[in-house]
Amino acid sequence: MKNLKLKFIGPVVLISLFIGLVACEAETMAEMEPPKDAPPKGAMKDGPPPKKGPPPEKGPPPKKGDVPAPGRSPALNQALGNLTSEGELTVCTDAPYEPFEYEDEDGNWTGFDMDIMRDISARMGLELAVKVVPFDGIWLLPASGECDIVASAMTITEERAKSTLFTNPYFDADQSLLVRTSDADKFGTLSSLSDGSIAVQTGTTGEMYAQENAPSGATLVSFDEPAAMFLALQSGEVDAILQDLPVNGDRQRNNPSFAMTEVFPTGEQYGFAVSPKNKPLADVVNDMMEEMMMDGVYEMIFNAYFGPVGEVEPIKVGMILVGPRNDKGWSQAHFEGGEYVVEKMGGNIEEDYIVVDFVNPADSPDLTVPDVVSDMIDQGAKIIFATSDDMGDGIMEAAAMFPDTPMIFASGDTAWEEGKRYKPELTNLANIMGKMEYGQMVAGCAAAIKSKDGKIGFLGPLINAETRRLANATYVGALACAGDKSIDFKVTWIGFWFHIPGFTLDPTQVTNDFFDEGRDVVISHIDTTEALVVAGQRAAGGETVWAVPYDYEGACEQAPDICLGVNYYNWGPSYLQAAMHASFGTFENNFYWPGPNWSDWNDHDSSMIGWIPGAGLTAAENDELNEYINELTQSKAIFEGPLNYQDGTPFLADGEVATDLQIWYAPQLLEGMIGDSSAE
Template structure:
């Protein structure tokens, strides 16, 4: 989608570009080329890392880098190399900073209650700022109040929160703060494609989702995947929607915390043992892929769809249907360049895919098809073209799980209705809270 004003509701709508043969050709070619190439978005050396304040499990510190004219700090909720959410952020910002040799960088990972008890994100940010950071990124929704606290305490520092909505003037929780911004990729579109891939790949009609915690974000992403699965199940598989089982089990956090969350390894195994032959995931970590690989090695017909990191199919290429992923580089590049020039102003950016080159460097979200798609890659490509030409799956009639109306027949959801989705939609098995 061609970027428009990031705070305009129109900029947040599902992209509806007109059908253009050259664009359609590019879409098909980019999809066929794939994105599961096994390479990160950066080839630069590992960046400087600091342990930051910690009561437990501190990250190891590297020697301090030479002083830079401008410095970026990042607070990561999980391990920087988790093959998921955190690695996608880490790789994305590395790829940007590799082209900005005069910009310094430090990050602190595993800033969460399990790895660093009693340590707040704002404390870590204070430490990064004391070491020279003038641009600070928080990469988890859980940090929304930390980000606001940091922005208020350090008005000279640009603070970016992924995802959050405090900078959204049309949102429910707007808190004006000139140096605080929110960035997010509109992964819902890629989740439509992921759901379609799952529906095209299942032989049993049973798709299991290993979900993290339950909030507005995770509800809308699971719903987006289901809507894509249901559409492709009916249109391309020519089967009845009631014959599709789409179930989510929430573990309670973005990754496993022993004794606190459900064990995602067991959840994955339970799905497989229950006859679910396609696993999807919303976690930061790769348990669904790893357990699918193990089960496949034992002779079971099981496949998976990865999430977050574009190299996710590398975990088990032969059984991977694809990966819905974020490319954070364009969003980070724009924000850092504005901040360095002294021109950053609070903004809410929720940017969708660039269908002219879905898996290229300009698209903030993408979908890399996996080898396990086989002949199903053709109908998946046709579905992507439908999306590019205006197919809107967040359109009525749709009901919530409890039977109440979400969208009337023909009614398209607003950006706010999608962002603040209060329930899963009817057709999904699993709790909404």
């Protein structure tokens, strides 16, 4: 709560309640109610409401010194005669602080506090004027003539009451625990976070509560702004947020990625504040709050911001795969991501999961993406995932054909405002892609550490901006861990994401060619595991060779002893977020490109990408690799200059770090790499 905070800025960013938390939701919402204690005269009181209707019209406000207007109470006349600005109720607030005070898209002041102030202003016959000020000492401003009243989600305290006049309480505000929905079972209570990290806001009562009540072993991480806390929770940097119940409740209500799991009653209440010399205004506000309670307006405003959250219902999920669902690679990772969604939402795999695989021109030349989408919708699919860059044109066509069905174009850029294929008109088409550049850097590092002479082969699929940037990241990782070795990094592209006889190069033959050339490590970037299989066969014949597969967490199982590790996609959490938005009716065409959970790459409920170390690395080599991962965790820089492209064109100057645009749209391989930068 805004208790000790000097400046409390709280914009709420993106994306709730999970199906297993209905009981908690009911308890949580019961806590967020108007004060129930018998209030003093003029406070909000329960009672049978009269006929609802607009508040009675008031006459124009008097000027100072006017004779009291007939029909107005003495307190109202006195209050109107003491206004800071004639004809206006001037409100001081520290904004934004959702859901209490913030501006909407059109620049209008909204939020729980602001809606109450607007209604009170209208009942007084005044216009609402809002003055944004820092929170520190905000309760002193009415006495200094800066404004008439403070409405800023402010806790009533004895200390503040010495220098300001509070109205009767209008909101009970306790503390609460917010976690990722996928972690709701794991972190159901504060005590369950004994080994976890808890975000708090500096200088607030939430921070004070956490300091006094968090379990020993828990790490408290302080943030200056609520927005940073939500981002940290979403990315996995922290495990929970402890802060005001209404703020966490607002985030849960509007973002299905988050869930409140525990409420901590503190007995704190919010009040409005006026000058100690302006008791008439306090009386008027109390009277009008009572009117709002009686005529149902307060309840209407309250429910608009803190009403109950709808239960998440299972929905049918459509998954379009470019290859087979059991390829031990890209397609299987997506397939299992869809299974995660259905299971987490309480659905049935047999009934709620529609999968079509082998959707590619070679295997299914007569099958189009729009046809697949149409058939899935006919079967009841409420969200559809297209999982290959090659499906781009088809899923854009399908999104235009079926604008009411949410769709995901994995690896696409159609929802990115800066993207080359940006399609803002496709409001039902979002993008999700893991920032696998980090995983490729780790793979390259592992290869460089293991390789005897630094001779590495890179088994690539087709050539496009995605595959170039990921190959480049692999090379950068290899250079970072080369030590005294010279890195000889060769890229061979087979022509598609996996082997199609007669259409692509044979990845088995390409891998053998790499080893025949004296390269002792092959990094695979295709959807299937031929590189690892070949390496295992040759190792069984006595050769010292190694491989790094790609895409799928279980890929090393093909040849575990010679696998250096695997960087893999974990689509489940991001796909779950999209599906829950579809279920809630809050789906938006966002572009989402998350990296790993830096505190735990292999957390299946939060990390978009992961790295599983393989048995092919010794303990000492793993330690060396972990040192690089720790460095990467600190810098998070993917490409940093000086770097040139393959043809010598400058890419990044010394010390310059690549932007997301520069990373995403890689036009060439990097200088020093062997292989084609284009298919021409």
